[in-house]
Amino acid sequence: MHGSILVLAPEGRDAEVIGSVLAEIGLATQPCADLPELCRSLGDDVGALMLSEGVLTDIEPLTAWLEAQPRWSDLPIVILTSRRSRQAGRGRQAFFQSLGNVTLLDRPLHREALQSAAQAALRSRERQYRTRSHLQEITQASSRLEERVAERTQALQAEMADRRRAEEQLHQAQKMEALGQLTGGVAHDFNNLLQGIVSCLAVLAPTVPDGTPRELFEAANRSIERGARLTQSLLSFARRQTLMPEPTDLGDLLTGMSSLLERSLGGQISVTIQVPPGLPAALIDRAQLESAILNLAINARDAMPCGGRLSLTASVAEIGDGETGSSAAVPAELRPGTYVAIRVADTGTGIDPSVLPHVFEPFFTTKPLDKGSGLGLSMVQGMATQSGGGVHIDSTLGGGTAITLYLPSVAAVAGRPAGTAADVERGEGRTVLLVEDDAIVRMGTMALLESQGHHVIEAESGETALALLQDGAEIDALVTDFAMPGMNGAEVVRAVRTLRPGLPALIVTGYADTPDLGEAVRLLRKPFSPNQIAEQLAAMLAE
Ligand SMILES: Nc1ncnc2c1ncn2[C@@H]1O[C@H](COP(=O)(O)OP(=O)(O)OP(=O)(O)O)[C@@H](O)[C@H]1O
Ligand SMILES: [Mg+2]
Structure with a gap:
């Protein structure tokens, strides 16, 4: 050789x-x-x-x-x-x-x-x-070894990055969960306080003289309204809002909002709305969706100080099995299925990548103190998630922002006439059993119902209410708070109906976790206005 x-x-x-x-x-x-x-x-x-x-x-x-x-x-x-x-x-x-x-x-x-x-x-x-x-073999072996070391290092780095991402997501989810619980709890208590004030003021309203006292009185009412909006946003972020989902035609909803949007955005921003024909209805709380869209539009306006374009586009989104969780383009919380998506896109400043991860956090804002509270997006996300959908944000600095709301779809719109704001109706001297654990709220609601012509029997708990009924109290309707120590509102309705089958019942709640009762029970969000409770009671009693 x-x-x-x-x-x-x-x-x-x-x-x-x-x-x-x-x-x-x-x-x-x-x-x-x-x-x-x-x-x-x-x-x-x-x-x-x-x-x-x-x-x-x-x-x-x-x-x-x-x-x-x-x-x-x-x-x-x-x-x-x-x-x-x-x-x-x-x-x-x-x-x-x-x-x-x-x-x-x-x-x-x-x-x-x-x-x-x-x-x-x-x-x-x-x-x-x-x-x-031999030298060649050694060189080859060592280069093979180096290749394998490099491959393994790369795999390890990818694994570590995946783990870091998962940890960050978990950490973020835990943070949001803790914030949600805290916020939800605070908002719930505030709702009770507001409810007490609303009811008492409503009863006092006819006695307030004109002039300065009435002006002060109206100012107090406006503050309460602002407080109520704030607690609604907080509850919405905490996913504890009382949602009243109904099949909603988004074409109707968006076109119905167009003049409001144009007014809110000012003359320098053009608004386009696109809804394809035959779009399935969304199962969603109409009022909450409107307020979410308005929030998104106002964010867009703030991002386009010199004008621009805002486009609202509705479409059907089919989310397949493999897409959720892994894909960055789809909210992680979405389950596979058919959704109706609304994309709200602007041609504004866009969002800095370092800011982007925080925009859904409550109270996160980059706006001056008097302009932003930082609740808009957290509320939008809370509402969408609580409704069984989700939100996706897509933004590049200098390139505009698009936010897509995924909403659960229903096959058909059950035509439902839009509710008209009824004037306060006088009750017809019916007897209402009012169950409310908070003494001030109870006192206020009782005074309000009485001012509307009803006779009220009060109970501070479900147990007391049942005892009253067992003693033979005659009532025409039940109005109960939801979150109470002991029996909750749903349990009170169920127990009361074993004694008085079919009794009209209304649950007043500041929380979302009202279980599906499978029977006719009306829900009313706290804080409610005198009109709202009067309307509900009149409708219940008329059924
Ligand atoms: N369309 C958008 N374009 C650019 N930045 C946006 C847009 N939407 C939201 N942001 C950024 O996200 C932040 C949080 O938005 P969010 O709506 O939650 O609060 P906010 O608008 O600051 O206050 P609020 O909505 O309570 O008045 C904003 O301060 C802004 O920095
Ligand atoms: Mg906002």
């Missing part, structure tokens, strides 16, 4: 003789005419050199090649010398050694000596080839 031997021995028939002597033992030689030809033939596959001493002048190219050999290579050189010249000087010896792997062979040449020197040279070259292939 060894290479051939390059022979440079120009004296007489030396080269020819050497070739035939080495051929006897199966060794191949390649005679060269001069040193340049020899240098041209040099390469890794050359097994050894056999040179006569006389040619070693101007050997620069040869030494350059020898010095440039790779680490495994040390080309064996057999130099044919004469004893006389060897004795001639030590300097010549040192010169030979400088050529590296040199063997000196004295002339006159003996066959055996020549053959064994050539064999020894080729054996040494053979060992070098083995070293070369």
Whole structure:
């Protein structure tokens, strides 16, 4: 497997003789005419050199090649010398050694000596080839190892990034959950306070004289309205709002809002509304959806101080099995199914990537103190999620913002006439059992109902209410709070109806977690206005 031997021995028939002597033992030689030809033939596959001493002048190219050999290579050189010249000087010896792997062979040449020197040279070259292939194997193995290390490192980094993302999402979800609970609790209590004030003021209203007292009275009412809107936003963010979903035609809803939107946005912003024909209805609380869209439009207006375009586009969104959770383009909370989507897109400033993760947090705002409370988007998201849908935001700094609301769809719109705001109707002297644990709210509601002409029996708990009924109290309707220690409103309705089947019942609640009762029970959001409770009671009693 060894290479051939390059022979440079120009004296007489030396080269020819050497070739035939080495051929006897199966060794191949390649005679060269001069040193340049020899240098041209040099390469890794050359097994050894056999040179006569006389040619070693101007050997620069040869030494350059020898010095440039790779680490495994040390080309064996057999130099044919004469004893006389060897004795001639030590300097010549040192010169030979400088050529590296040199063997000196004295002339006159003996066959055996020549053959064994050539064999020894080729054996040494053979060992070098083995070293070369080991080195190659090691290099290949180490580059394979490096590749695998790089692949594994990349996989690990991806895993770590995934984990970090999952942890961040979990952390964010936990934070929002904790915030939601806190906010929901605070808002619920505030609703009770507001309800107490609303009811008491409503009863006092007819007694307030005109002039300054009435102005102050109206101012107090306006503050209450603002307070009520605030608590609604908080409850909405906390997903604890009392939603009253109904099949809603989005075409109707959006076109119905167009003049309100144009008025709210001012003249510099053009509004376009696109709703495809045959769009399925959405199962959604109409009033809450309107307020969500208005919030989004106002955000868009704030982002387009010099004017721009706002487009509202409705469409059907089919969310497949694989899309939820993983895809960044779909809200993680969406279950597979058919949704009706409303995309609200503006050509405004867009949102900085560092701000984007926070925009749904309650009280997060980049606006001045008097302009933004930071509740708009958190409320929109709470409403959408609580309704069984979700929200997706897409924004690039300088490139505008698009927010898509995914709303659950229903196959058909159950035509329902829009409710008209009824004037306060006077009750017809009916008896209402009022169950409310908060003494001030109870007092206020009672006074309100009485001012509307009803007779009221009060109870501070479900248990007391049942005891009253068992004692034979005669009533025409039940109005109960939902969240109470002991029995909750739903349980009160159920228990009362075992004693008085079919009794008209109204649950007043500031919370969303009213269970589906499977029976006719009306719901009223706190804080309610005198009109709202009068309307509900009149409708219940008329059924
Ligand atoms: N369309 C939009 N374009 C650019 N930035 C937006 C847009 N919508 C929301 N933002 C950013 O998200 C933040 C939070 O919005 P969010 O509606 O929750 O609160 P707000 O508008 O600041 O206050 P609020 O709605 O309570 O009056 C905004 O302050 C703003 O920085
Ligand atoms: Mg806003």
